[in-house]
Amino acid sequence: MACVSSAFVLFLLPFDDLGAMAATSADKSVDTGMYEKRRLLYESIALKSGLDWHFVAAIDQYERTMSRAHPKTRPISENAVSGVYVTESDWSGDLNPETNDSNPSSIRFFRGIGRDGSGDGVADRRKDEDALFSVAAQVAKQGSAEDDLAIGLWEYYHNTRAVQRVMQFVMLYRHFDRLDLSGNAFPLPLESTYSFRSTWGNSRGWGGKRIHEGTDIFANYGVPVKSTCYGVVEMKGWNAFGGWRIGIRDLNNLYHYYAHLSGFDKKIKMGDIVRPGQVIGYVGSSGYGRPGTQGKFPPHLHYGVYRDRGLVEWAFDPYPLLRRWEREELKSLKASKH
Numbered sequence: 001m002a003c004v005s006s007a008f009v010l011f012l013l014p015f016d017d018l019g020a021m022a023a024t025s026a027d028k029s030v031d032t033g034m035y036e037k038r039r040l041l042y043e044s045i046a047l048k049s050g051l052d053w054h055f056v057a058a059i060d061q062y063e064r065t066m067s068r069a070h071p072k073t074r075p076i077s078e079n080a081v082s083g084v085y086v087t088e089s090d091w092s093g094d095l096n097p098e099t100n101d102s103n104p105s106s107i108r109f110f111r112g113i114g115r116d117g118s119g120d121g122v123a124d125r126r127k128d129e130d131a132l133f134s135v136a137a138q139v140a141k142q143g144s145a146e147d148d149l150a151i152g153l154w155e156y157y158h159n160t161r162a163v164q165r166v167m168q169f170v171m172l173y174r175h176f177d178r179l180d181l182s183g184n185a186f187p188l189p190l191e192s193t194y195s196f197r198s199t200w201g202n203s204r205g206w207g208g209k210r211i212h213e214g215t216d217i218f219a220n221y222g223v224p225v226k227s228t229c230y231g232v233v234e235m236k237g238w239n240a241f242g243g244w245r246i247g248i249r250d251l252n253n254l255y256h257y258y259a260h261l262s263g264f265d266k267k268i269k270m271g272d273i274v275r276p277g278q279v280i281g282y283v284g285s286s287g288y289g290r291p292g293t294q295g296k297f298p299p300h301l302h303y304g305v306y307r308d309r310g311l312v313e314w315a316f317d318p319y320p321l322l323r324r325w326e327r328e329e330l331k332s333l334k335a336s337k338h
């Protein structure tokens with residue numbers, strides 16, 4: 001089935017990114033021990049930097065999503081608790097002849113960002129406390145009021161998307177007051193009648209040469225559409241291709257896109273926090289015309305997932321994820337009936 005697209009640009013993946021994309025489609029589950037380690041790290045960095053731990057967590061999580069999206073240029077150790085990556089020259093200072101400097105005072109002299117966060121007198125780029133504290137200290141430079149932090153983020157990343165992302169992650173961590181927000185749900189009720197197959201990359205009929213960047217789930221008008229993840233409503237409204245559509249950002253920096261809806265849940269608005277399984281709208285056939293156009297194709301949910309890679313967003317095939325969420329939900333449904 002033809003459909004969608006939005007302001008996104010689709011790129012072909014270079015081969016060295018294929019490994020990263022495989023990890024992408026199923027962001028590895030994190031064991032609870034790791035969450036506890038992270039929480040302790042964030043609380044200690046919060047004390048030292050004057051930021052609250054939710055904010056420290058948000059910076060670290062944003063860094064982690066960038067490290068996952070760019071494993072070649074941002075290599076971080078498997079055992080690392082922090083997701084932060086700082087280049088040698090940023091750490092030591094551009095003009096520092098010691099490119100791998102770990103002396104806090106010479107780093108400061110050469111205006112590197114490297115700091116000692118662990119209190120051992122050494123600024124070690126590969127150490128969780130030092131790396132995370134160094135970035136947190138940069139972000140807190142302008143002050144720790146919310147507006148100051150947005151400026152601090154801008155000064156550090158020089159990227160409006162990065163600022164938006166960290167702020168969204170802060171909202172999520174503050175709202176739930178925990179780090180583990182990893183659950184998922186299938187976007188339609190399992191008891192409804194629906195069908196879908198893999199349609200990744202098929203050509204589609206409306207609006208010129210575009211390939212299909214998602215999975216179409218066919219179902220009847222009015223079937224509830226649910227959020228697949230914990231996230232923030234980043235976009236909601238009409239688009240000539242997608243019709244009534246809604247976009248939700250999760251903590252893995254994935255953008256979940258639901259299109260051709262007949263309408264939205266009445267309470268849902270931009271900036272809202274949603275959880276897996278929460279109803280966000282209803283299946284329809286909107287799109288391919290002026291606002292409100294319906295019925296140019298059979299009703300279905302177009303579901304797409306995009307990964308933010310810092311400057312651009314890349315679509316990847318959500319079909320395997322959908323099958324997995326469907327299977328997992330079915331399993332837990334069965335278990336709860338016994």
Ligand SMILES: [Zn+2]
Nearest residue numbers: 003215216302
């Ligand atoms: Zn579609």
